[in-house]
Amino acid sequence: MKLLRVGAAGAERPALLDPDGTTLRDLSGLVTDIDGALLADPSALERIASAAASGELPVLDTGVPGGTGGPRVGPPLGRIGKIVCIGLNYHDHAAETGAEIPTEPIIFFKAPDTVVGPEDTVLVPRGSVKTDWEVELAVVIGRTARYLDSVEEGLAHVGGYAISHDVSERAFQIERGGTWDKGKNCETFNPLGPWLVTADEVPDPQALSLRLWVNGELQQDGTTARQIFGVGELVRYVSQFMTLYPGDVINTGTPAGVALGKPEPKPFLRAGDVVELEIGGLGRQRQVLADA
Structure with a gap:
């Protein structure tokens, strides 16, 4: 569904x-x-x-969702508990940034209040010169997960999947000291949706295509098959360090093609830019950027 x-x-x-x-x-x-x-x-x-x-469910007579004249589509998940993010989880993305392949998943967090709808405005933070894009597969937990023993158990605790846009400010993240979190938690920095697709409709989360365009130009074109740590392993691994509850989200990393990995001058996002992203079977997002 x-x-x-x-x-x-x-x-x-x-x-x-x-x-x-x-x-x-x-x-x-x-x-x-x-x-x-x-x-x-x-x-x-x-x-x-x-x-x-x-056929007994009433029709919402509000037009095509996300289309001209249609209703606003909000985040497909309410009352999110926590958002656990995985860094450098694609072989090609690690290579483009010059990073070593992680031997264990890199974990950071986004606050639930960063989440907006898939077509809501994304705000470029004040003082930002390095706002970047990242298309990601979001995993939504459906069963309480703690100390799981296997990849299979990890997959069995997934309730559904969605598109996540892990917007990042690289100067805040990398150059300002401390952890990555302050470059990841600016307002509007996690568009989510348009849909939550239940896990039964995604038989293999390691076989999904991901693409992202900026101003109509394709920037990211990847597949979850290139993840270093697959979905089941991520759920299993994270459950060793914290309890995952229904409604928690794991952002599973981004493939190559981010602005940070491109030659100088790097094409970081500015107000007026348009970002579009999609994952096979999970829908499509579109955001116009504006100054905060």
Whole structure:
């Protein structure tokens, strides 16, 4: 199923995207929100699937989501607990930045309040000269995970997948001392969505294409097959250091093609730039940048 949340920021309502890719079905009569509590409740998900199959879900007469005249699409997940991010998790991205291949996953965090909708404005921070793009596969946890023993267990604890844009400010991240976090947590720095695709619709998360364009020019063109640590291993690994709860998110890293890895002058983002990104089967995002 493709689950999403539509409406004004802070007042989104839960919805289901029909297989035709254009019709929205209202889920507010069945569930209060798309969140960790829903993902952790198999009976609730079964009720949605059954209602969708029977055709009884009412149509949201609001136009094509994300299209001209359509409703705003918000983040597809409400009440996010924590966002665990994995750095340098693609062989080609590590190579382009001159970094050594990690022997263990590199972990940093984004605050849930960085999350915005997939077509919301992204703000270039005040004083920024090195705002960068990163298309990433987001893994949404569906079952509490602690001290998992295997890759298979890791995959079994995934509730769904979405597109994440891990916007980064490289000067803040690398040149200002301390940890990476202050270059990752500026407001609007994590567009998420448009949909949360339930795990049953993604049989192999290591076979997904990722692409990103800036002002119409293709910058990133990769595949999750090039991840250093796959999805199941990441969930297993992270569960050794912290408990993952339903509604937590893991951003699993980005392939080559970021501005940081390009020759000088590096084409960092500025107000007015347009970024578009997609992952096969998970939809597409588009953001226009503006000054904070």
